[in-house]
Amino acid sequence: MTFNFDAVLEFWNGIMDEFALTLTVIAILVLTIFAQWLLKRAFNRFEESRVHDEIEDPTNYRFLYYALLALIYITGISFAIWNIPSLKHIAQSMLASAGILAIVIGFASQQALGNIISGVFIVIFKPYRINDRITVQERLRGIVEDINLRHTIIRDFENQRIIIPNSIISNEILVNSNYTDDKLCKFIEVGICYSSDIDKAKAIMSEEVQNHPFNIDVRTEEDIANEMPRVTVRVVILAESSVNLRAWAWAEDPAKAFAMECDLLESIKKRFDKEGVVIPFPQRTISYLHEGSPEDEKAN
Numbered sequence: 250m251t252f253n254f255d256a257v258l259e260f261w262n263g264i265m266d267e268f269a270l271t272l273t274v275i276a277i278l279v280l281t282i283f284a285q286w287l288l289k290r291a292f293n294r295f296e297e298s299r300v301h302d303e304i305e306d307p308t309n310y311r312f313l314y315y316a317l318l319a320l321i322y323i324t325g326i327s328f329a330i331w332n333i334p335s336l337k338h339i340a341q342s343m344l345a346s347a348g349i350l351a352i353v354i355g356f357a358s359q360q361a362l363g364n365i366i367s368g369v370f371i372v373i374f375k376p377y378r379i380n381d382r383i384t385v386q387e388r389l390r391g392i393v394e395d396i397n398l399r400h401t402i403i404r405d406f407e408n409q410r411i412i413i414p415n416s417i418i419s420n421e422i423l424v425n426s427n428y429t430d431d432k433l434c435k436f437i438e439v440g441i442c443y444s445s446d447i448d449k450a451k452a453i454m455s456e457e458v459q460n461h462p463f464n465i466d467v468r469t470e471e472d473i474a475n476e477m478p479r480v481t482v483r484v485v486i487l488a489e490s491s492v493n494l495r496a497w498a499w500a501e502d503p504a505k506a507f508a509m510e511c512d513l514l515e516s517i518k519k520r521f522d523k524e525g526v527v528i529p530f531p532q533r534t535i536s537y538l539h540e541g542s543p544e545d546e547k548a549n
Contacts, residue, residue, distance in 0.1 A: 274329045281325025288317055308378045308396060312368065315397040360416065364399045367415035371396060377425050382503045384424040385413065426503040432467065433506040435498045437513050440491030442527035447492060451482040453520045454496045461516075463500045463509040490529045 292314045296307060377383050377393055383403065384390045391405035401418050403411040426433060437458065441450045458464055458480040466479050485495045498513060500506035521528060 273332050277325055277329045281321060284321050285318060288321060308372055311379060312372045312396055319398055363416040364414050367419040368396060368398055371415060371419060382426040385418060385421050431502045433500055433503050435506045435510045437496040437498050437510060438493055439517055440488060440493045440528060442529040443492060445526045447484065449524065450494055450526045453524060453526065454482045454494060454517055455480045457513055457516045457520060458496050458498045461509050461513060463505040465499050465501055467499045490531050
């Protein structure tokens with residue numbers, strides 16, 4: 250039995266012709282996934298080198314990574330669709346009515362494009378960056394974890410993720426604790442009894458703030474030369490049941506400021522108890538008005 254090479258070659262060519270389209274589409278999709286893998290690997294190495302060099306703002310290149318990733322997927326899927334004859338004819342017929350198609354796509358992608366454009370503006374103008382501590386809508390607080398093409402991810406202090414579309418957060422009034430300056434001032438406010446010694450209470454609060462390890466001195470050289478106190482304590486209000494004192498306590502970042510505030514409220518309370526400074530509780534005097542006649546009151 251002789252081996253017929255021409256028959257085998259013809260059989261192989263027939264198989265290739267039959268499955269050429271499928272193989273082409275698979276090859277395009279595989280190349281797309283491989284390109285995405287290369288991009289992710291290159292980005293991870295680049296980000297690790299930046300963290301090693303202590304460059305703390307990954308906002309720009311993180312957003313660029315998502316843009317390149319979207320471009321790779323769009324390009325790969327478009328080439329795959331274009332190589333399928335049935336879909337190619339559909340695409341050509343759709344292009345014949347480009348005006349209607351443009352209107353449909355415009356309405357369908359309005360929100361998606363709005364999120365992308367808002368994301369670009371966030372990256373350019375930087376109202377917040379990755380790792381910034383922000384407050385949105387006065388109740389959503391956390392640290393910015395990621396900014397991608399569609400939304401911003403905020404990790405709150407219970408380790409939950411708050412996902413806000415870029416087009417929404419870009420129109421919100423937000424508080425950024427890390428914008429241009431990380432230092433934060435905490436108001437340590439405590440009320441004392443009217444009969445307590447105000448000067449003594451102010452001295453205790455000033456000492457406790459100065460002795461806290463997270464407290465920093467924000468005085469200028471001119472302030473020091475003018476003998477301005479490191480910690481300012483003032484009477485801010487004469488309330489119904491208390492004299493409210495406020496100390497200005499500075500820390501180098503919001504996390505330390507929060508910890509310092511909690512520690513100082515505890516330490517000041519203990520010092521007040523030890524030194525005889527009273528923190529009052531609300532008091533009310535209640536009188537009853539009898540609307541009955543004098544005879545009814547005598548009967549009672």
